Amino acid sequence: MKAVKAVKADEAVTAVKAIRTPGGFSIRVDPRASLVCLFLLAVALMIAVVLVGSGDFPMTPQEVVATLLGDGTPAQEFIVQEVRLPRVMVALLVGAALAVGGAVFQSISRNPLGSPDVLGIGQGATVGALIVIVLFHGGAVATAGGAIVGALVTGIAVYLLAWKQGVHGYRLVLVGIAIAAMLTGAIHYLVTKANLVDATRAVVWMTGSLDGRDWSQFWPLLVMCAVLIPLCMAYGRPLRMLEMGDDAAYALGVRVERTRGVLMGAAVLLTAVGTAAAGPVVFVALSAPQLARKLTRSPGPNIGASAVMGSALLLSADWIATSAFGERQLPVGVVTGVLGGLYLLWLLVTERKAGRI
Secondary structure, eight states: OHHHHHHHHHHHHHHSEEEEOTTSOEEEEOHHHHHHHHHHHHHHHHHHHHHHTOSSSOOOHHHHHHHHTTOSOHHHHHIIIIIIHHHHHHHHHHHHHHHHHHHHHHHHHTSTTOSHHHHTHHHHHHHHHHIIIIIHOOOHHHHHHHHHHHHHHHHHHHHHHHBSSSBOHHHHHHHHHHHHHHHHHHHHHHHHHSOHHHHHHHHHHHHOOOTTOOHHHHHHHHHHHHHHHHHHHHTHHHHHHHTTOHHHHHHTTOOHHHHHHHHHHHHHHHHHHHHHHHOOOOSHHHHHHHHHHHHHOOSSOOHHHHHHHHHHHHHHHHHHHHHTTTTOOOOHHHHHHHHHHHHHHHHHHHHHHTTOO
């Protein structure tokens, strides 16, 4: 048995190739993971083109591409550039942000259930948004700011309460579940205290939706993702060392608490800005990293693969929500909730059969 494991480990090592750059640096490349990322990116882009062409003013994929290249009619230019493209671009970034946040939390907690949905970060963002809506009657910008603040405060609380000479994975998950339960009670209380108009706004926001998204939501989200996702990728090797435990990471020269603090901060911010842009779109952060890891068959957090998987998942869910039920379009959060619930049941059954729970 040990010989078989050794052979598999050797095969995994040889599958990763090193490429030297002209400056003398070397880059490790996993061919399978690279192909998976390219495939998922192509899938996401194809779905994006189909989504841009769907609606009351239908367009073929060829017309969509021609319009994006500047060869469309004025009506097509307006529909694509001002109405549909911002929604699709926000979906791409929100899916990537949530998936990377989930991948980081799952690696830090060393638990497939350690996602922002389970740890209370999403609930914290929802409480922050509802406080702005119900108590201060704030607009869209103020609501997004409240969601970001709520997620940050919750992330700090989870980290501090889980701290005991370090942050153990199971303790982090248990503390997160407890805080999520308390925040869920706060969410229900805030909804009951709202007037009819604010309660309607709150319920619509809590469902998770991409309707009405424009370039004003896209540009701040792009800036945050352009900074935080490369930061998480840069910490990919230390994060992989953390998956082996704090003692092993210390022995390999990783500054454990500093690395964990930076990565958790980045993951909380990614979750916060994703939730602020589209509402609490559930289960993307939970399922995307696990699906990416199964496809790449690579150890470690798989940050890049998780990002493109999250984008493809959210775009697919939006496609189903807008096309599968005729004229009755659903919020994307409803579809991700149903699909994510089914995935969670499958994950629990798999973990139980493996004897891990």
